[in-house]
Amino acid sequence: MKQLSFIGTGKMASAIAKGICQNSVLDCDKIIGTSPGASKDIFHNLTQIPVSSDNSDAMNSHMVILGFKPQVAEQICRSLRPMVKEQHFVSICAGITLDDLQEWLGTDKVTRTMPNTPLCVSKGAVAYCSSAGVNQEETALLHKYFECSGILARVDEGDMNTITALSGSGPAYIFEMVDALAQSAKNNGLADDVALQFSIQTFLGAAQMLSNKLGSPEELRNAVTSPNGTTYAALENFKHNNLREVLSQGFQAAKDRGDELSRGIK
Ligand SMILES: NC(=O)c1ccc[n+]([C@@H]2O[C@H](COP(=O)([O-])OP(=O)(O)OC[C@H]3O[C@@H](n4cnc5c(N)ncnc54)[C@H](OP(=O)(O)O)[C@@H]3O)[C@@H](O)[C@H]2O)c1
Structure with a gap:
């Protein structure tokens, strides 16, 4: 069983993963990344994290970071739904709401974040909001995985798109x-x-x-x-x-x- 998964292994997922590995927050063999194309090879070379092209390989972790583009979020989340159990899903998709994530995944253990790429040099600024099903322990893990690479702050969901325009972009x-x-x-x-x-x-x-x-x-x-x-x-x-x-x-x-x-x- 892995502790942390990345579904989508592009630029932003790589920045988050690099921070976690470089700061020895989690051993890379406790993490997995999945994507259909070549980005997973770059991700692997950067972090040494094992990768797969099958998203179901990422569904046995406590926390699953959703690192794909907003335009494909609904389709991918719905495809994951039959494999949803007690995972905590952490989306980095710009603009995708907690309501959407809950509906598509069929769980209320979801967090919406807005990270930024300076995470890769430990100067990130990450905002988040969570739905009701996310407990204190899961929130503490979220802090551990992101604060090793910058600052993390909980905000109202209504402020997320403002944060996106500020620190995300x-x-x-x-x-x-x-x-x-x-x-x-x-x-x-x-x-x-x-x-x-x-x-x-x-x-x-x-x-x-x-x-x-x-x-x-x-x-x-x-x-x-x-x-x-x-x-x-x-x-x-x-x-x-x-x-x-x-x-x-x-x-x-x-x-x-x-x-x-x-x-x-x-
Ligand atoms: N870049 C930023 O500065 C930034 C800042 C804040 C938030 N974000 C958010 O971060 C997310 C990712 O952005 P990015 O810049 O990292 O994009 P990116 O580099 O293009 O990465 C997108 C990733 O999604 C993967 N993907 C596509 N279809 C998939 C599928 N069916 N299953 C699993 N993975 C799939 C791609 O895999 P392959 O390429 O291997 O096919 C790639 O690894 C976006 O939602 C964006 O809103 C980005």
Whole structure:
């Protein structure tokens, strides 16, 4: 009998599994991953966790992490239903509600999470909500498996799509900004590798200052903004071009898409 299964062994499942194995939370031979295609081989190479192409091999664990895309969630969950016993199902599918999971799987031992890929470097931010059948012991295990790779917080289910737009999709916003700033430096003649390295280090350093509570975002921004200086010039330009509005609209698009997925719009 395994302790933990992954049905779907793609990028997000790999990030979660890597954190659990690297931090020695669970031996990899107590875990199994299943998927129909080639992703399970990448998953195995990354984690040494045994894999199979038969989802039923994943159904004898205490906890089953559902790591496939929301668009195929109903079909896969319904196919698992005849094998549902006392497992605790933990979905990472964006937008799929607890009600849907309970109906498709035929159990009230379900948890809905929203993880993010920085889990793979132990800087994850994971939110979750659970249905009534999930007991304290199962919740404690959930904390153990996710907190080894970052922060975990219980939220109201109504906040899950907002969390998705913030921390679930958020790493992609940061990658986009790192790339855009590096590109601007390259346009001014800086060598490619120096531009990227300095852009990355700037995000890392700024995030660390915030994390160390050296000030609020506003205080720290003001501290590096001299009147009529270079930072001031950039920030005035951002204001003129409504950077905050652009970010807010992107965020809202992600939130709205999560709401659509929750309503079953594929
Ligand atoms: N990526 C993120 O940053 C992120 C963040 C938060 C939440 N999520 C959520 O995480 C989930 C997975 O996303 P991802 O980015 O990891 O996608 P992905 O890399 O494309 O992985 C999808 C996985 O689903 C598997 N799969 C497809 N059909 C299956 C079936 N019938 N039975 C079992 N497994 C099946 C695929 O297997 P094969 O490829 O081997 O066929 C693959 O391993 C999504 O629901 C997404 O909403 C992702």
